[in-house]
Amino acid sequence: MTATETRSPASPKTPPPPKDRPVRVLSFSQRLNKWDLKFSPYLYISPFFILFAIVGLFPIAFTAVISFQDWDLVRNEGEFIGFEQYIWILNNPQFWTALRNTFSIFLLSSVPQLIAAIFIAALLDRNIRAKTFWRMSVLIPFVMAPVAVALIFSNMFGDNHGLVNNVLDNWFGITIPWHKDPFWSHVAIATMVNFRWTGYNTLILLAAMQAIPRDYYEAATVDGAGAFRQFFSITVPSLKATLIFVIITSTIGGLQIFDEPRMYDNTGAGGPAQQWLTITLFLYNIGWREWNFGRAAALAWILFLIILVIGLINLMVTRTLVRDEGRRSPKPLKKGRAS
Amino acid sequence: MQSRAIRRGLVAAAAFSATAVVLAGCSSSGSTDGGSTGDEEITLTVATFNDFGYTDELLQQYMDENPNITVVHNRAAESGDARANFFQKLGKGGLADVEAVEIDWFAEAMQYSDLLAEAPADVKGRWLDWKEAAATDGDGRLVGFGTDIGPQGVCYRSDLFEEAGLASDREGVAALFDGDWSNFLDVADQYREATGKPMIDSANSVLQGIVNQIEYTYTEPDGTVIATTNPEIADAYNLVVERAVPNAAYSGQWSDDWFASMANGEFAAMLCPGWMLGVISGSAPDVTGWDIADVFPNGGGNWGGSYLTVPADGENVDAALALASWLTAPEQQMQAFANAGTFPSQLEALESDELAGATNEYFNDAPTGEILSSRAAAVTVAPYKDADYFKYHDALQNAVNRVFDGLEDQETSWNTWVNEVQAF
Numbered sequence: 001m002t003a004t005e006t007r008s009p010a011s012p013k014t015p016p017p018p019k020d021r022p023v024r025v026l027s028f029s030q031r032l033n034k035w036d037l038k039f040s041p042y043l044y045i046s047p048f049f050i051l052f053a054i055v056g057l058f059p060i061a062f063t064a065v066i067s068f069q070d071w072d073l074v075r076n077e078g079e080f081i082g083f084e085q086y087i088w089i090l091n092n093p094q095f096w097t098a099l100r101n102t103f104s105i106f107l108l109s110s111v112p113q114l115i116a117a118i119f120i121a122a123l124l125d126r127n128i129r130a131k132t133f134w135r136m137s138v139l140i141p142f143v144m145a146p147v148a149v150a151l152i153f154s155n156m157f158g159d160n161h162g163l164v165n166n167v168l169d170n171w172f173g174i175t176i177p178w179h180k181d182p183f184w185s186h187v188a189i190a191t192m193v194n195f196r197w198t199g200y201n202t203l204i205l206l207a208a209m210q211a212i213p214r215d216y217y218e219a220a221t222v223d224g225a226g227a228f229r230q231f232f233s234i235t236v237p238s239l240k241a242t243l244i245f246v247i248i249t250s251t252i253g254g255l256q257i258f259d260e261p262r263m264y265d266n267t268g269a270g271g272p273a274q275q276w277l278t279i280t281l282f283l284y285n286i287g288w289r290e291w292n293f294g295r296a297a298a299l300a301w302i303l304f305l306i307i308l309v310i311g312l313i314n315l316m317v318t319r320t321l322v323r324d325e326g327r328r329s330p331k332p333l334k335k336g337r338a339s
Numbered sequence: 340m341q342s343r344a345i346r347r348g349l350v351a352a353a354a355f356s357a358t359a360v361v362l363a364g365c366s367s368s369g370s371t372d373g374g375s376t377g378d379e380e381i382t383l384t385v386a387t388f389n390d391f392g393y394t395d396e397l398l399q400q401y402m403d404e405n406p407n408i409t410v411v412h413n414r415a416a417e418s419g420d421a422r423a424n425f426f427q428k429l430g431k432g433g434l435a436d437v438e439a440v441e442i443d444w445f446a447e448a449m450q451y452s453d454l455l456a457e458a459p460a461d462v463k464g465r466w467l468d469w470k471e472a473a474a475t476d477g478d479g480r481l482v483g484f485g486t487d488i489g490p491q492g493v494c495y496r497s498d499l500f501e502e503a504g505l506a507s508d509r510e511g512v513a514a515l516f517d518g519d520w521s522n523f524l525d526v527a528d529q530y531r532e533a534t535g536k537p538m539i540d541s542a543n544s545v546l547q548g549i550v551n552q553i554e555y556t557y558t559e560p561d562g563t564v565i566a567t568t569n570p571e572i573a574d575a576y577n578l579v580v581e582r583a584v585p586n587a588a589y590s591g592q593w594s595d596d597w598f599a600s601m602a603n604g605e606f607a608a609m610l611c612p613g614w615m616l617g618v619i620s621g622s623a624p625d626v627t628g629w630d631i632a633d634v635f636p637n638g639g640g641n642w643g644g645s646y647l648t649v650p651a652d653g654e655n656v657d658a659a660l661a662l663a664s665w666l667t668a669p670e671q672q673m674q675a676f677a678n679a680g681t682f683p684s685q686l687e688a689l690e691s692d693e694l695a696g697a698t699n700e701y702f703n704d705a706p707t708g709e710i711l712s713s714r715a716a717a718v719t720v721a722p723y724k725d726a727d728y729f730k731y732h733d734a735l736q737n738a739v740n741r742v743f744d745g746l747e748d749q750e751t752s753w754n755t756w757v758n759e760v761q762a763f
Contacts, residue, residue: 073426073427074426074430074451075430075451076430076431092762094759094762154595158594158595159596160596161595161596161599161603179744180744180745266594266595272590272737272738272740272746273737273740273741273746288423290730290763291426291447
């Protein structure tokens with residue numbers, strides 16, 4: 001956007017108009033005003049869009065370009081090979097294993113996490129002393145660096161010398177193959193995710209609980225409902241909208257899980273039989289271990305599409321649920337008599 | 340994996356290394372001239388990882404000798420970081436004047452040898468033949484300055500060997516393991532029968548040892564992939580899976596569990612490149628009885644080592660080449676060995692009295708300098724490692740891991756590996 005015109009304002013582009021009409025010559029400042037009115041709103045919002053185009057849109061588009069090429073990172077060139085790399089990804093059994101693992105870890109982390117978060121939030125919502133202290137303390141795990149969490153937990157989940165197995169061995173005489181069996185490795189990784197995110201979700205749900213009118217509870221108490229009945233009949237239904245939000249955000253986060261599986265063992269490649277290989281970890285391995293950026297770009301786009309599809313499903317589910325969410329009050333009386 | 344090994348090795352080695360010996364004066368070898376730039380004030384950056392033994396004092400010595408040059412040293416935490424950084428910036432500018440490259444990904448770097456500056460003629464012949472050959476590209480240009488190597492001996496616990504009724508003095512153990520891999524595993528079987536415990540720390544270190552003795556492993560120089568059809572690889576895999584797996588405490592090295600077992604003194608024997616000595620003494624300070632024998636199954640073997648390279652698009656290529664020459668000169672490498680235990684790859688350093696006299700207190704005062712020199716001389720094969728070597732080897736290690744973990748049997752795991760190789 002520039003407002004500098006080199007042309008002198010008086011020099012008309014077109015031949016002079018007929019004399020019978022007064023010529024309306026715009027002075028330079030008037031013109032500026034006009035431009036100001038027309039373009040300045042765009043100018044004001046442009047920084048975001050320019051920035052987004054540079055750091056968001058361009059990489060996305062460029063990834064798409066690379067995904068169709070056999071790319072050499074060092075020489076910065078590639079040859080066009082069409083959909084070959086997409087086909088390679090979809091034919092690679094490791095991709096499907098990674099997809100399975102990603103969803104498995106996602107379910108193992110999100111479900112218990114949300115259940116725990118609701119209950120902890122409900123407890124924090126009650127009248128306790130030092131409310132703020134308790135509320136802040138659930139957020140402490142969230143402030144820790146994910147890599148640090150992953151390192152500590154990976155050590156705890158060691159197969160032979162890990163804290164968890166030592167305790168299990170002493171108490172029950174069993175040890176769990178944390179780094180061998182896919183399911184148990186998912187449990188261990190989900191534990192790290194839960195440790196980090198439960199407190200965060202608790203606070204969001206707590207905020208939603210605070211918004212529930214207290215009259216409901218008073219009325220329920222008068223009607224003789226106990227704490228549990230109140231929780232299931234008032235608190236949970238009122239949280240629906242917030243829960244949906246939390247579910248969507250944790251879905252997007254869960255599909256991009258990377259730090260924890262990367263730090264779960266010393267090689268960071270997802271296990272000898274891909275037991276805990278997730279999609280983003282697979283992407284990283286192809287890109288930064290094998291230097292095959294073409295395939296990595298193709299996988300990035302596949303991941304993008306997966307997230308898009310799941311996001312749309314989430315949106316549809318949300319819409320239907322939120323619609324009956326709106327009917328908290330009894331149905332409005334019909335106008336006119338029923339015939 | 341290996342890079343991590345070297346990192347830990349070097350870091351640990353730094354902890355136990357002898358005090359730095361300040362060498363008086365400057366030697367006549369290497370180019371003492373501060374590059375072709377004369378008196379111009381320049382700053383050179385050196386990028387290394389882990390611990391190359393390049394202390395501030397050592398670099399200060401260079402700055403004192405060349406007053407117009409300032410050396411800035413950047414150290415990455417691990418070779419993996421350095422690798423990513425190297426390939427991201429190679430050919431685009433932004434790399435340090437002198438970049439360290441680890442042997443694992445040196446072949447990958449050699450693909451772009453045209454983007455690296457050629458070493459001055461006067462340094463040729465400074466290194467062991469195979470070390471120098473690996474850094475020479477198809478056009479005969481030498482583009483890497485060798486720093487250290489990893490000649491391997493066998494480390495063992497004399498107390499545990501004695502309990503198992505095996506020889507426990509250095510010569511006795513050297514005689515015991517003098518033979519091929521199958522003989523080495525026979526001894527491991529004996530140990531297991533006597534004690535009921537595995538003798539070796541990990542199955543994959545045996546695979547590493549065997550593979551490092553094969554010249555053409557997964558690919559041939561013309562680009563043919565022989566990974567799945569190479570009988571030597573198939574034999575190595577079968578031997579490791581059938582015989583090393585039952586005799587090994589772990590499948591691979593460097594896991595938290597592996598370190599914990601090391602600290603508890605659970606391993607009786609390990610294949611030991613020079614930098615591994617530091618890993619052992621660093622992670623098991625309370626364990627006594629470690630020693631090292633001048634022997635390696637099936638001859639000699641090298642595991643690890645690094646190079647310095649000079650990117651050709653740097654601002655002060657000539658001065659950087661001079662600095663790299665100086666840093667990898669025998670005298671400076673001996674200082675680095677004293678600082679961080681990085682075993683020299685320079686012929687002159689290998690013959691020096693200082694190296695010959697080096698001993699290691701932790702390893703029962705073993706003459707480590709002498710033993711490792713003898714092990715370095717025993718290395719006959721320089722494995723051909725191309726850019727994909729790391730990928731194939733990693734996948735084969737995983738095949739061993741799967742069998743070890745009981746996830747797949749010998750044949751299934753091999754077939755999985757074959758499929759993975761075909762997918763590449």
